[in-house]
Amino acid sequence: MKQASAFEKFAARCWNLLNEGKPFTPIFTVGTMFIFHLTNVFDWNLYSSFLMTLPLFIVYYLFDFPLFLRNYLWIPFVIYLILFQVVSIPLLVTAILLYFFFTVFFWGTLYYHLRIGTSWLNFTRFWKLVLKNSDSTSGNAQEQLPKFLLLLSVWNYFYISDLTEFEYYDWLFIACFYLFVSVFAFILHQKLFDWKPSIISTYTQNVPPPKEAVTKKVVVIVIDGMRKERFEEANTPFLDELRRRGTEFTQMETVYPARTVVCFTSMFTGTYPFEHGIKSNMVWKLGIKVESIFDSLRKVGKKGRLLGIAHLVDSMGDDVETVTAVMHKDEADRNIIERAKKIMDEQDPDLLVVQLIGTDQIGHSRGVLYDEYIEKIEEADALIKEYVDWLEEKGKMEDTTLIICADHGQADGIGGHGHLDEGERFVPFFMAGPSIEEGKAIREKHSLVSLAPTISYLLGAPYPSHSRGPVLVEALKKTAGERK
Known part of the structure; x- marks a missing residue:
């Protein structure tokens, strides 16, 4: 690709x-x-x-x-x-x-x-x-x-x-x-403008950073623009099985504005636009103002890569492995998964983030309330299964935490997202792996800004400098959560 x-x-x-x-x-x-x-x-x-x-x-x-x-x-x-x-x-x-x-x-x-x-x-x-x-x-x-x-x-x-x-x-x-x-x-x-998510006022402090890693690798697969209730309607046997084998956060909230570059930046810095500086997909000044999870991993000699579209370079710079967004809608996610295999095979990063874009593309071009949108979610399910099976064959799933989520949902119309209309605010989010509780559902509200500090905790790295999200310790098995 x-x-x-x-x-x-x-x-x-x-x-x-x-x-x-x-x-x-x-x-x-x-x-x-x-x-x-x-x-x-x-x-x-x-x-x-x-x-x-x-x-x-x-x-x-x-x-x-x-x-x-x-x-x-x-x-x-x-x-x-x-x-x-x-x-x-x-x-x-x-x-x-x-x-x-x-x-x-x-x-x-x-x-x-x-x-x-x-x-x-x-x-x-x-x-x-x-x-x-x-x-x-x-x-x-x-x-x-x-x-x-x-x-x-x-x-x-x-x-x-x-x-x-x-x-x-x-x-x-x-x-x-x-x-x-x-x-x-x-x-x-x-x-009247009172529906923005609440800002967490303090930096990550609900648990000290661990002295050693909880898991060897973390793989995050972000299904861009996957609307939560449409995901529930789709036939996704593999993702459903992962949810049953892991911990699901049923009230995971995205950030405002819910635009792709904003959301990814918040997810992987642990903080909000007012602090990291990325306030829309239109980035006037390239680069974030704070540390990212990739910076944190470098401090402990570990490596992370983000496989995503060109827009993300504006925020994360050289930590992004870009994919071209100019390809047929039925080939995009297939090509991304093949590229993800190549990155894991050749670079073997401790953290790999993969952005699947097919669902978001169809939402924007054809709308979220049509069968094509459901079909793209089901296609993502099959491709994620293929990728996880491949990781297992390569021996890279023995001590790996897998996180599946969306960066934002999509509203009606042209797959609209940005202002947190119905269908945008809450996103699918679940974790699975040897250190993750099985068959557990967390129903309290959480924010996607918790993703970066949670990855830091799992991989034994310091939290990013301005990380505000609490570590998602509810998902960790007791023995893993007690490691300091």
Whole structure:
């Protein structure tokens, strides 16, 4: 299986400018305005009027409007229409048409056909998924539409107005409107945005680091984007058997925002975005600000590898063995498992993390409530069985702890994840191995930030510098848990 090339890593970062909702809004708004006024691109008024609109761009960049908060975005636009009474219907219609062309045809059809081989007719389903989607990507029509309609309207208002004729009360009127939008957004987030997971306030301290390893190896297989209740509906005999032979955490919670690079970074540093610095899939400054589990292992002469897509390099750097994400959806996880065999055979790491991407790809391109999504979970089950059987044949499962989990779930629509809508927040998570309790289910709420310190404990390494998650000692057999 090919590694992600330097070009693919660069292209992935460029794509995130259009995929992540925050950078998409200004890029799309500016692009639409210039397309609409193509014959006037050298008109200074087009640029000066943009500067007049900049405060609104800043407000919409600073604040997310997740889930039901997005409904409130229509209020500033409606107030603008009532107070300013200046609107360009052709401009707004152009913007709406461009938006749905980008999301439904360019992204949902052309992009997914070229990247993972979806049908040229994917638009026949994708348009419905875009309208229903609730995550933090540009495909969230319910958030993006009211944002760019207001920004374009205000920008066009300044563009067609003669600013030299404005009196002081006109500027006061505009300033009051900007102040209203800013205060409105602030109050919404202070009073109504209350569903983020609780932050663990202290660093890992529920158990001291062990003086020796509890297990020889740890293998973590992350089924990217596997929604918990859809997993329960799938026919997964091997994973079900692992759960019966190990310990399951039935209330394992992901982090906010539930984006892949954010989740993986939190899982393998043990802390949150405000501390490790990765706040979306769009990474403006490469590299984490804290230690990772891979840094901890190096301190005791051990080695860890993360096999995943190019996006993860932005966070974890050289600890990532990249895989190309440009391959047919029916070949992706098969190729990843073959690569995982090669890494274990040639490098024999003490920790191997494997990211299976097929389930997430289908969720994004075809939706999570369809049979294709279940089929990908079942395919992952068969491939994980094949890999574990291979490890046993190679003698690498004698004292190995196996951890199976998802980084986040997926909501309805285009497999949305980011804002912790239904289907995103709680993920499958279970452990099996000689040191793990058998047939046990832990029903108390836990967080994925516990993964890094738990791996450290299992492999006899110090906790990462800013690890906050408690070690999952409930899963350890008493003799293993007593080792210090």
